[in-house]
Structure formats: structure tokens, C-alpha cells
Amino acid sequence: MKLKKGQKLIANISNLNIKGFGIAKLYQGSKTYNIAVDGAFPGDLVECQVYKSKKLYAEARVLHFLKYSRDRVEPNNDYAGISGATPLETLAYPKQLVYKQAEVIRILNNLNLKSVINPIIGMEDPWFYRNKMQYSFGIEADTFEFTLGLHHKMYRSKIVSVQNCNLCDPLCNKLISFTKAYFQKTNLVPYNFFDNSGLLRNLTLRFSKNTTDKMLILELSNYSNDPVVDQYFQALQATFPEITSAYLLNIIVKKGTKTQNVLTHKFGQTTLQENLHLKTQNLEFQVLPLAFFQPNTKQAQTIYQTVLDLVEPGKLALDLFCGTGTIGLFLSSLFSKVVGIELEPQAVEVAKSNALNNQLQNIEFYCGDVYKILNSKQFQQPDLVVVDPPRSGLTPKALDLIVNLAPKQLVYVSCNLKSFANNAVELTEKGYKLELVTPVDQFPHTRHLEVIAKFTRPK
Ligand SMILES: C[S@@+](CC[C@H](N)C(=O)[O-])C[C@H]1O[C@@H](n2cnc3c(N)ncnc32)[C@H](O)[C@@H]1O
Numbered sequence: 423m424k425l426k427k428g429q430k431l432i433a434n435i436s437n438l439n440i441k442g443f444g445i446a447k448l449y450q451g452s453k454t455y456n457i458a459v460d461g462a463f464p465g466d467l468v469e470c471q472v473y474k475s476k477k478l479y480a481e482a483r484v485l486h487f488l489k490y491s492r493d494r495v496e497p498n499n500d501y502a503g504i505s506g507a508t509p510l511e512t513l514a515y516p517k518q519l520v521y522k523q524a525e526v527i528r529i530l531n532n533l534n535l536k537s538v539i540n541p542i543i544g545m546e547d548p549w550f551y552r553n554k555m556q557y558s559f560g561i562e563a564d565t566f567e568f569t570l571g572l573h574h575k576m577y578r579s580k581i582v583s584v585q586n587c588n589l590c591d592p593l594c595n596k597l598i599s600f601t602k603a604y605f606q607k608t609n610l611v612p613y614n615f616f617d618n619s620g621l622l623r624n625l626t627l628r629f630s631k632n633t634t635d636k637m638l639i640l641e642l643s644n645y646s647n648d649p650v651v652d653q654y655f656q657a658l659q660a661t662f663p664e665i666t667s668a669y670l671l672n673i674i675v676k677k678g679t680k681t682q683n684v685l686t687h688k689f690g691q692t693t694l695q696e697n698l699h700l701k702t703q704n705l706e707f708q709v710l711p712l713a714f715f716q717p718n719t720k721q722a723q724t725i726y727q728t729v730l731d732l733v734e735p736g737k738l739a740l741d742l743f744c745g746t747g748t749i750g751l752f753l754s755s756l757f758s759k760v761v762g763i764e765l766e767p768q769a770v771e772v773a774k775s776n777a778l779n780n781q782l783q784n785i786e787f788y789c790g791d792v793y794k795i796l797n798s799k800q801f802q803q804p805d806l807v808v809v810d811p812p813r814s815g816l817t818p819k820a821l822d823l824i825v826n827l828a829p830k831q832l833v834y835v836s837c838n839l840k841s842f843a844n845n846a847v848e849l850t851e852k853g854y855k856l857e858l859v860t861p862v863d864q865f866p867h868t869r870h871l872e873v874i875a876k877f878t879r880p881k
Pocket of ligand 1: 744747749763792
């Protein structure tokens with residue numbers, strides 16, 4: 423029998439699940455229910471109320487804390503617990519790592535995936551780590567006033583104001599406050615997803631960690647040459663000389679047509695430069711507003727170094743889902759030839775110039791869907807394939823094409839443990855052996871983690 427919605431329970435939290443919810447076991451007769459409690463951590467004793475119920479599983483919200491866990495720490499951001507951005511920030515950082523590691527072991531064990539699992543690589547300083555933040559315009563959840571901040575964890579269409587964000591450079595706080603104050607005085611209103619009305623969508627800030635470059639992108643919809651917007655950029659440039667590059671992105675949404683992104687460069691450089699330092703290589707990367715770049719520079723270096731440490735050199739390496747070409751460019755000193763494949767044209771554009779700027783000539787890039795390019799081009803058997811797909815993982819068709827290429831080594835970089843584990847099962851069923859998994863905490867205080875895995879193909 424399911425638990426009832428609205429039912430109140432006392433929950434003694436003993437574990438943490440992949441969503442970052444505290445888990446309590448509830449024993450009723452011969453049945454054991456798993457209760458996932460939002461905002462509770464192991465060691466907490468809470469009274470909670472069920473809001474979602476399935477067979478032997480329920481999700482609940484805390485009504486009262488009866489006892490606090492000893493692993494709780496004070497919040498560092500003013501939106502902790504209200505926005506969904508940092509659900510784990512009031513859990514001591516070393517404990518966050520313990521639970522993330524346990525989650526990797528649990529998921530791989532459940533699927534019978536046998537492999538060496540290295541200890542998770544955390545951050546020495548788990549604050550101010552992000553090189554990219556996106557804040558949204560909208561209506562404040564409490565006051566119903568115009569604001570700029572992060573989405574509310576329960577009411578996604580409402581916004582939690584942000585004055586003090588400690589995930590990124592402190593200059594972000596000043597830019598939020600300046601931008602909010604500027605648009606508050608105008609008659610421009612936040613974009614409304616439900617009826618495609620309004621104009622103001624997001625403020626995206628991309629700040630290089632290893633150079634002084636700082637890019638700002640103001641995202642709008644339904645925009646047509648408004649002087650108020652031009653004046654914003656003029657005021658921004660005059661007030662913040664630190665901003666090295668500014669763009670306006672107009673996102674055109676029309677029913678029945680594909681959403682279109684129209685970028686206008688407003689001032690400064692057209693690209694942002696980030697440098698990455700690995701043990702034996704330093705490379706420079708140009709980033710364009712729409713191109714993906716790992717959002718935590720320090721841990722990106724850890725991820726790429728982990729990939730390089732796993733790889734045996736050879737003739738041909740394929741870097742699939744290559745973004746701005748980062749992994750492929752680091753691999754190019756170990757292989758005679760490297761091929762990168764990426765869907766986003768801006769990312770491919772900068773990947774090509776990144777190769778030129780770093781004087782690496784043995785790499786080429788194709789722009790398009792990984793499956794379509796692998797299906798249409800004849801590649802010889804690669805010595806290595808690296809895949810770093812989006813959260814959904816590899817599609818069955820793309821996975822089959824990769825298996826048909828029969829690389830001796832396959833390195834899988836994943837930001838989604840579940841899709842990785844499902845793909846890992848398919849790869850092992852198709853003859854690959856999962857040798858090693860290294861978890862990396864790229865997003866402290868969130869439930870996300872990155873895994874880097876090596877598969878080999880027995881001869
Ligand atoms: C997780 S990112 C990895 C990028 C890169 N490896 C890095 O470390 O910066 C995934 C990339 O896959 C690209 N992508 C998504 N779907 C794709 C597809 N079907 N074919 C090719 N690239 C795709 C995205 O644009 C994004 O740049």
C-alpha cells in the first residue's frame with residue numbers, strides 16, 4: 423500500500439540519495455518504505471509531510487527538525503535552502519564527498535558493474551569555483567516584486583533574489599545589483615515562458631579563472647532595438663571597466679519553428695580566454711558565448727589530467743562531444759591524429775582557432791551530430807575514443823557506431839551517473855570491460871558529480 427499524500431511522519435534520516443534528499447526507512451508490518459525528505463541530511467530527526475507517494479517510496483517535506491545532524495554547517499549563500507542551486511551547502515563538505523562516493527559505488531554495484539572505483543577527487547576550497555553563472559529575471563517568490571536571481575526550488579517560475587552568491591567571483595554580486603536596479607527603473611518586464619510575453623530573460627556571466635577576462639551576456643526575447651537596452655550596455659561599460667566582453671542574445675521563440683538565437687556583440691573582445699594548466703601542458707582556449715566550457719576551471723583541469731593519465735598513446739583518437747576542443751587538444755601530443763566532433767557551430771569555430779593558437783596541427787573538427795558524422799564518414803579503427811556526452815548520455819545508435827569502430831580504449835567522461843551506468847551496462851554487454859572509475863566533484867554543494875571511466879576491449 424502507498425503512503426498517503428499529506429500524511430505526517432517522524433523520519434530518522436540515515437542516508438542521502440542522488441537527488442540530495444535525506445533518506446529514512448519506515449517499517450510498517452512486513453513492508454519497508456524509503457522516505458526521501460527534501461532538505462534533511464543523515465543524522466537529522468524530522469517531522470515531515472508526504473507530498474509524493476509511490477509503492478514503498480515517498481517524498482516528503484520537513485515540517486520541524488526534532489534533532490539536527492552534527493554534520494550540518496552554516497549556509498554561505500543567502501539563497502541556501504530556498505533556491506535549488508546548492509541543496510547540499512549546509513552539509514559539511516567532507517560529508518558531501520562521502521555520500522557522493524557512496525552513490526557511485528551503490529549505482530555501479532546495483533547494475534553489477536565490476537570495476538576499480540577510485541576515491542572521489544574533491545576541491546580544496548569548495549567556494550567561488552564557478553566560471554559561469556546564469557541569473558534569471560522574474561518575480562520574487564516572497565514579495566512578488568521584479569528581481570534578478572535564481573529559480574525557487576519549489577516554484578520554478580518564481581525567483582529568489584541574490585545579493586551574496588559565493589559560488590563565483592564576488593563581482594557577480596555587483597553586476598546583479600547594478601543590472602536589477604537599472605531594469606527596475608524601466609518599463610521592461612521579465613519574460614514569461616507560459617505565453618511568450620515580456621523581454622528580460624537571463625544575465626549570464628562567464629569569468630575566466632586563469633586570466634582576467636570577463637564576459638557578460640544579457641539574454642532577451644521579443645527584442646527589437648530598444649534604446650533602453652543600448653543605454654544599459656553604455657552604463658555597464660562606464661561602470662565596470664573589468665568587463666572585457668559584452669553580448670546581447672535575443673532568443674526568438676515562435677510556435678511551430680525552431681528557437682533561434684541571435685547574438686549581437688556590444689563591446690570589448692569577441693571571445694573570452696581561459697587557460698588550462700595540466701601537469702605537462704598549458705593550453706589557451708577562446709570561448710564564445712554559446713560554446714560549452716566546463717563551468718569549474720580547477721576541476722576541469724583535474725578531469726582532463728585524469729583522462730590523460732588513463733590513456734595509452736597511439737595513432738588515432740576521436741574526441742566525441744568535444745565542445746571547444748579541450749580534451750582533443752590535450753590529447754594531440756599523444757596521438758598522430760585527433761578528430762573532434764561537436765554539434766554547436768560556435769564551439770567548433772573556437773575549437774579550430776584554439777588548435778591554431780596553440781600551434782597544434784594534427785587535429786581536425788567536424789560540426790554536427792556525433793551519430794550522423796560517425797555514420798557518414800569512414801574512420802579507421804581508432805586507438806582511443808573519448809566521449810563526453812550531454813546529461814542524457816549516448817543514444818543506442820551512437821553507442822553502436824562507437825562499438826563498431828572497435829577502439830582498444832574508450833574513455834567516458836560523464837556528468838550524469840545514471841545515464842553513464844546504463845551506457846556502461848550496454849558497453850560491457852557488447853564486449854568492453856569497465857576497468858576504472860574516478861569520480862570528480864565538479865559542483866560542490868550540489869548533487870551533481872562527474873565520473874571519468876576507462877573501458878578496454880579485450881583482444
Ligand atoms: C558535456 S559537454 C562536453 C564538452 C567538452 N568535452 C568539454 O570538456 O568542454 C557536451 C558537448 O556535447 C555537445 N553535443 C550535445 N549533443 C551532441 C550531439 N548529438 N552531437 C555532437 N555534439 C553534441 C554539446 O554542444 C556540448 O558541447
